[in-house]
Amino acid sequence: MTTEQNIDQILIPILEQVSDPEIPVLSIMDMGVVRTAVIENNIVKVEITPTYSGCPAMDVIGDDIKAALKVAGYHSEIELILAPAWTTDWITPRGRKALEDYGIAAPLNAEADKDVLLNDKRIVKCTNCGSQNTRLVSQFGSTACKAQFQCDDCQEPFDYFKCLK
Amino acid sequence: MKQNLYNYILGIADNSLILGQRLGELTGHGPSLETDIACTNISLDLFGQVRSYFQYAAKIAGDNRTEDDIAMLRKEREYVNVLLVEQPNRDFAYTMARQFLFDIYHLLFLQKLEKSKDLTLSAIATKSIKEVSYHERFSGDWIKRLGDGTEESKTKMQDAIDGLWTYTDELFHQTEADKAMVAEGIGVDVTKLKETYYKKVNEILEEATLEIPESKWFQKGGKEGVHTEHLGYLLAELQYMQRAYPNMEW
Numbered sequence: 387m388t389t390e391q392n393i394d395q396i397l398i399p400i401l402e403q404v405s406d407p408e409i410p411v412l413s414i415m416d417m418g419v420v421r422t423a424v425i426e427n428n429i430v431k432v433e434i435t436p437t438y439s440g441c442p443a444m445d446v447i448g449d450d451i452k453a454a455l456k457v458a459g460y461h462s463e464i465e466l467i468l469a470p471a472w473t474t475d476w477i478t479p480r481g482r483k484a485l486e487d488y489g490i491a492a493p494l495n496a497e498a499d500k501d502v503l504l505n506d507k508r509i510v511k512c513t514n515c516g517s518q519n520t521r522l523v524s525q526f527g528s529t530a531c532k533a534q535f536q537c538d539d540c541q542e543p544f545d546y547f548k549c550l551k
Numbered sequence: 552m553k554q555n556l557y558n559y560i561l562g563i564a565d566n567s568l569i570l571g572q573r574l575g576e577l578t579g580h581g582p583s584l585e586t587d588i589a590c591t592n593i594s595l596d597l598f599g600q601v602r603s604y605f606q607y608a609a610k611i612a613g614d615n616r617t618e619d620d621i622a623m624l625r626k627e628r629e630y631v632n633v634l635l636v637e638q639p640n641r642d643f644a645y646t647m648a649r650q651f652l653f654d655i656y657h658l659l660f661l662q663k664l665e666k667s668k669d670l671t672l673s674a675i676a677t678k679s680i681k682e683v684s685y686h687e688r689f690s691g692d693w694i695k696r697l698g699d700g701t702e703e704s705k706t707k708m709q710d711a712i713d714g715l716w717t718y719t720d721e722l723f724h725q726t727e728a729d730k731a732m733v734a735e736g737i738g739v740d741v742t743k744l745k746e747t748y749y750k751k752v753n754e755i756l757e758e759a760t761l762e763i764p765e766s767k768w769f770q771k772g773g774k775e776g777v778h779t780e781h782l783g784y785l786l787a788e789l790q791y792m793q794r795a796y797p798n799m800e801w
Binding site (some may be wrong): 468524 | 583586588589592595596597599600602603641674675677678679682683685688689696732770776
């Protein structure tokens, strides 16, 4: 089992055009869900892995990849794989920045995440004013991958992308 | 071997399917926006896991069966979930108590299933553990919050724990498929989870200042397809679309 990605260089610009339908600023490449994309006998074989098991975006992402590759002249086969399981560590620095700019606090490391979701430690920065004077409203948010927070300084409610390790 | 593996997968997946459906009933009906969203998020995680299990089961069956057929077109006696997960929501204390009593088991079970010789089951377990850890924290927190809360919330939570306690022992009963799969190094020996389970449950109940029920009388039957009256009503709703419009697709 390997956590390495295997993606043909030539396919990267095409795949970078596909974004998460629920977080449109985040490309699927920056999210780290594409694990394999190789050209074999003129067919692109793509393996994607879900962020959460029940993530309803995965079917759409599969269709969008197919469509983007078709525009570029490739036929493709998409397969959903479960191992190795996706982790928030696979979100690229560019992806993290895109999340922050969009108003979603990026995931912390697992230990910090545990503190913030369990012990009410104030580590998550408000995406609006940057204050750390924030609190957890709910461990579950608008989608499976997010928790709800609120800033006690500027009062802005915001999403936090939950750490998965 | 093949039939045993198929039955074994259903034994795991049916628990998540039925509990997911119960939680889904709260969509738009939760006691507050945050708890409503939480319960339905947990439901979504469980349905996601169920899809992985049933897709695998359909592949093993090797006929034209699909994941939807397995989920939607069985008769009541063919569902092998434990009685605990089919119990109705009644009130929020019941919903959380049911969740808590299942989550503690679920996580212990998945941590063992992760070591299965079957690579697909092991991969589903690894994926699910990440999600179920959040479920366990959520339901455990509510046990403490309501148990150690007001007089009324404590009474309601104690009632819920007392009412559901009788369904906990069944989690640790072995079916024929269980025994066969344990022998193959694929399945989890649930009898070995029992001690740790009650230890963990009791710790949280004590922290929540709740009484640990003393009753030694336990219900069983779900794993053999003999259910409480509640399952029929749940299935009527779950299966309505496929029964009314056969082969309908999303």
